[in-house]
Amino acid sequence: MAGNREFLNRRLHSLLGVIPIGVFLLQHLVVNHFATGGAESFNKAADFMGNLPFRIILETVVIYLPILFHAIYGLYIAFTAKNNAGKYGYFRNWMFLLQRVSGVITLIFITWHVWQTRVAAAFGAHVNYDMMADILSSPFMFGFYLIGIISTIFHFANGLWSFFVSWGITVSPRSQVISTYFTIGVFVILSIVGIRTLLAFV
């Protein structure tokens, strides 16, 4: 295996972004969408998730470790690129740039989001509808969450497109174009889910 650590790391980076991180993102967005049914509906869903057995192990294996690897290696990837979308303004080159920009924004957002909710919970705060309503009552935080959520969903949707290429699933130009439409659909649908949830807290 020595000598192709980079191959392994890049493939692992690509895989982890979809499984489990992407799957977790889908689950997180869907469960949070219960907020549109009112405070009680959200609290019921949040309590169910929060009281899952082996919660710490699940969080560590499914969320923390994969995100940590994806984030650290992702930063390395982002900063070894010499972006040139100004000179070569092709669609995919812009997506290449946006993938790196959204990755960094997403990392900042997630770090803050985990601190504000999960770490706060570890220190005794109760994660419920009121907590989020309280956070989002500040217009600045609402804007921060809006940008953070859109950025995360974009990074996931466009990352899904690259995942299909990186693993050799979409090879022909035609399949890559269809895959672009598909991932734009993923971006739009998940954005609607995310924004609807966000608006349910204000």
Added chain:
Amino acid sequence: MSENKTVKFIVTRQDSPDSAPYDEEFELAYRPNMNVISALMEIRRNPVNTKGQTTTPITWDSNCLEEVCGACSMVINGKPRQSCSSLVDQLEQPIRLEPMRTFPVVRDLQVDRSRMFDALKKVKAWIPIDGTYDLGPGPRMPEKKRQWAYELSKCMTCGVCLEACPNVNSSSSFIGPQPLSQVRLFNAHPTGEMNRSERLEAIMGDGGLANCGNSQNCVQSCPKGIPLTTSIAALNRDTTIQAFRNFFGSDNA
């Protein structure tokens, strides 16, 4: 008749590999059907810049003058391309000439393209048929496949794809699109296929295939229209299978 018509050039010059680059402007009489190389030759004949100072002739690389050898690539008005096929009539003036800085600059517009030839060695972009006895004729290649492979074989190692790629730079070890597509070409050949896994393993090493970030600038920039990103995606599939074979074990394929 076109006595007053002139062509203006801004050339990025550099006296030695380590010295700082600087711009110099030239203005020369227009002639019909000029290309960038004929203009550079004209400047070489009478190396005087727009300030009226006599300067050194501009250094550049060129060979075939018909967009086949790849030697004369440079950045013309912001985009890398061959200077032999860049016609002055089709370019916006002043015409800006710069070296492809992804490569080490030797002098002025001449760059050292050896990293691409080293890359071809690294990925074994050839078909080994030498031996101690006559191996006889190899397997035949279907005509349809030959026509398809011909497109990949048009690569002239000009370096435009590497210049356009955001992941080929001094802080990255990425080998670039050019040698990768050659792996696909030689792996497609009925005799070359016998060394398929060797080539795949070479591009699975550090600085190899996995560093592609899918900006797809290469396929947009290639002067020969080689489907570079299709090659990369196809190799992604081949290396996925190769990686499974290597790890879980299979026959010696």
